[in-house]
Amino acid sequence: MPRTRFLGTGFAVPDRVVTNDDLSHLMDTSDEWIRTRTGIQERRWAGDGDTNAALAHEATVRALEAAGLEADTLDAIIYATSTPDHFAPGNGVYLQRLLGLGPIPSIDVRNQCSGFVYALAMADAFIRCGQFHRVLVVGSEIQSTAMDISTHGRDTAVIFADGAGAVILGPTNESGRGILAFDLHGDGTHAEKLWVDAPGSMYNPRMSHEQIDEGRHFLEMDGKEVFRHAVVRMPESVRAALAATGHAPADIKLLVAHQANLRIADMMQKSLGLRDDQVYNNIMWYGNTTAATIPIALDECVRSGRIVPGDLIALTAFGSGFLWGSAVVRW
Ligand SMILES: CC(C)(COP(=O)(O)OP(=O)(O)OC[C@H]1O[C@@H](n2cnc3c(N)ncnc32)[C@H](O)[C@@H]1OP(=O)(O)O)[C@@H](O)C(=O)NCCC(=O)NCCS
Numbered sequence: 001m002p003r004t005r006f007l008g009t010g011f012a013v014p015d016r017v018v019t020n021d022d023l024s025h026l027m028d029t030s031d032e033w034i035r036t037r038t039g040i041q042e043r044r045w046a047g048d049g050d051t052n053a054a055l056a057h058e059a060t061v062r063a064l065e066a067a068g069l070e071a072d073t074l075d076a077i078i079y080a081t082s083t084p085d086h087f088a089p090g091n092g093v094y095l096q097r098l099l100g101l102g103p104i105p106s107i108d109v110r111n112q113c114s115g116f117v118y119a120l121a122m123a124d125a126f127i128r129c130g131q132f133h134r135v136l137v138v139g140s141e142i143q144s145t146a147m148d149i150s151t152h153g154r155d156t157a158v159i160f161a162d163g164a165g166a167v168i169l170g171p172t173n174e175s176g177r178g179i180l181a182f183d184l185h186g187d188g189t190h191a192e193k194l195w196v197d198a199p200g201s202m203y204n205p206r207m208s209h210e211q212i213d214e215g216r217h218f219l220e221m222d223g224k225e226v227f228r229h230a231v232v233r234m235p236e237s238v239r240a241a242l243a244a245t246g247h248a249p250a251d252i253k254l255l256v257a258h259q260a261n262l263r264i265a266d267m268m269q270k271s272l273g274l275r276d277d278q279v280y281n282n283i284m285w286y287g288n289t290t291a292a293t294i295p296i297a298l299d300e301c302v303r304s305g306r307i308v309p310g311d312l313i314a315l316t317a318f319g320s321g322f323l324w325g326s327a328v329v330r331w
Helices: 020-024 031-038 052-067 091-098 112-128 151-157 188-193 209-213 223-244 262-272 290-304
Strands: 003-012 017-019 042-044 076-080 106-109 135-141 163-172 178-186 254-257 312-319 323-330
Touching (some): 003 052, 020 031, 031 262, 052 091, 052 163, 052 290, 091 106, 091 135, 106 112, 112 135, 112 178, 112 290, 112 312, 112 323, 163 290, 188 223, 223 262, 254 262, 290 312
Parallel strands (some): 076 106
Antiparallel strands (some): 003 163, 135 163, 178 323
16 A cells, blocks of 8 residues: 655745734733743734635645646645635635636545644545545635634734645655654544634524624633643654654654644653754744644745655644644655
């Protein structure tokens, strides 16, 4: 059975840079508070005309260029987002339309911050069993429109941001190369600890004026609980995925983790006993772009030479659900 390898990566973020000082004019917060609690210095928020699908399209075009492939070689799209442009249909078909593709299948994955790792696992299964040869996996988010940009919503508004990352995947028979293992988990007992309540089909109408007045359409987070679980689950999952390949954390060239928060990343690094050069962080510049953080980081690492063919790398994510998981890749 072949393994799945990465053929190309790309990312796109909106042009609009929002600094911590910009936010301090919109709510009671400060550059110092945001930097020390989250590590974030600035982030990108959608401007006029930016859509989730348009960002995904831009990221895909770059990933295709990097892979040296034309869009019409793609067999399937797996699109991870928690912030689709519309309630229905999912964003996959909008991306297909923007790419001008024929009627290839597209699948939307609703797994929030872990969406990219889950989408990768699905793509890997399709490729290994021979169903699809070239799969586009995208993580794309517009979180800025899901946040309460006021002092009331400041715990989330300073963290979440917009962006997209894309990878093109295909089979390889090169010995030892490609995606080697996954470790995936979910625990719905914590579903309301990081969620967007409305609109929802359990309500009729799906969103009421009262819900809007109460801010139930905003992303709501129990930050302390998310933190407490994230710093345990991600290292645990990285160890499990590595163990399945006969490796230990010390063996990896690089850990590319979901960019939730720099303090979470620091605790994870300590827990796994990794050196600074074994960890990649870019949350300082992009904030938490949910399903997009890992493919954005991967593209930066590949283009800057931090990841080269043959490197053993680990990917890990944790977020709303709670859902979490990891992957181990011989690049
Ligand atoms: C959100 C988070 C940074 C808050 O940090 P914290 O140390 O837990 O802070 P607390 O919630 O105890 O709040 C401390 C104070 O800061 C205030 N505060 C919250 N957000 C603030 C902001 N942006 N600016 C200034 N003050 C803020 C709180 O209102 C609180 O004030 P109070 O003591 O007067 O009530 C932290 O919980 C966290 O990082 N959680 C994980 C979030 C995450 O990674 N999410 C993504 C997961 S995928």
